[in-house]
Amino acid sequence: MNFHILPQDLKECCPRLSIARSEELAPILEGSLRDGRIYPVYRAAAFLAQIGHESIDMTHWAEIGGERAKYAPYYGRGPIQLTWVDNYRKAGDALGLPLVQQPDLVLQPKVGFDTAVWFWRTRSLNPLCDAIETLCAPTYDLSKGRDTFDAISRRINGTGASTASLNDRWRRFQICYRVMSTPRVVAPA
DSSP, X not given: OOSOOOHXXXXXXXXXXXXXXXXXXXXXXXXXXXXXXXXXXXXXXXHHHHHHHHTTTTTOSBOTTGGGSTTTTSOOBTTXXXXXXXXXXXHHHXXXXXXXXXXXXXXXXXXXXXXXXXXXXXXXXXXXXXXXXXXXXXXXXXGGGHHHHHHHHHHHXXXXXXXXXXXXXXXXXXXXXXXXXXXXOOOOO
């Protein structure tokens, strides 16, 4: 991977996230992105923008009021807000975890990020990110990729995604892209 997710960058992309929590989550997120091949920067920025929206800057890993939802106990959990028993079953099978029997496992950072990566990959979102890169290069005019980015949002949140939701995800993508494409000096591990 040709970039790193630094805690201060994660904090800038998800401003409600505490510094301590960003320090905890950044290396776990980076590992999950690497394992899921959600890089380079267009892919990672789109992923982070989407999970930042879904989880309110990664501060809500469980759907607010989810325990009362008609689909409980399989309400939204993790940074992507995995929902519905079928998704818990498929993600659990793919990851080798008993998510149907223990849906709260998705609240654990590693499982939550891996589940989000599973969701991302099963919806074939990396090719859409690559299309955004193609549309925007060589001028790096992100506005050329807006329609394709909205298609990513709809694959995650359905066709009923509100204009406000789409605008928030787009705003986040622009921030995440700027933060993640800024060269950083990373000390060797």
